[in-house]
Amino acid sequence: MTLDHDQDCPGLLPEPPAAELQLVSVLHALADPTRLRIVADLAGAGGDELNCLAFELPVTKSTMTHHFRVLREAGLIRQHRRGTSKMNTLRTDDLSARFPGLLEAVLTALPRCPKGPAEIAAPAVGAATPAAAAR
Amino acid sequence: MTLDHDQDCPGLLPEPPAAELQLVSVLHALADPTRLRIVADLAGAGGDELNCLAFELPVTKSTMTHHFRVLREAGLIRQHRRGTSKMNTLRTDDLSARFPGLLEAVLTALPRCPKGPAEIAAPAVGAATPAAAAR
């Protein structure tokens, strides 16, 4: 995967340029409940930056790092460091330019599912993690 | 996954009802170059039925069976037997009703990728599989 390493903005983590976003990669990044929830939360933030811990995902920090990297490398989110935090935003414009209507359709579809943004990966009592629930 | 087994139409293979289509399952089914090509070809057929061998995919028949089943169980396609063949159609209406704009956005995005419908899953020499291509 091609990632921009020559960003002028310091602290910005490498990401694929808008023109090189791959449909399969984007769909794959979206095909996971945890990541779908991250995307939904970012969309709900209305362009505001959110740090990784703001999502309160029912997974460990290392798993979180993994999911955020998948999203960033697929081109769905932008990440840059601020102090000890890493701030995340949706690449709404890039996605709309490259795949018109795709992100909108996914965000529209989200609440129609039994596991909507509010429920996806939300820790039910006694079933803290998807893994624990599956075992 | 819930599959309809009480279809009135004989020869129709079990599939999830429109109201139960899951976004994550649909996205996962689409997040594969071979399946994306199948969907694109079906969309290009304009509602016509296509049998499995009509797609000329660069995989064996058993792999083809696998991909068609993934698409059917996710609710993307409908399959029914006709003689020794199995005919496939896109569940366009069901998908549009449940996830408005999603299929359209994917089909629109498809040609914009380096690997469009014509190229996806076309066997580049020595890089026949997505796994191999990704390395």
Add this chain to the structure above:
DNA sequence: GTCAAACTACGAGGTCTGTCGTACTATGAA
């Protein structure tokens, strides 16, 4: 009945993914 075509079932092999825990780094505050 025999045969071919189209597809499925099954098992195997290799890879990818999601998850975790531990140890580590980087940053900023006290």
Add this chain to the structure above:
DNA sequence: TTCATAGTACGACAGACCTCGTAGTTTGAC
């Protein structure tokens, strides 16, 4: 300097996934 916070790197593991080959089933034609 010391400490807490936020996140990363790494290794491990189980399970899912993609692929294949072989054998089997179903259907229709001869």
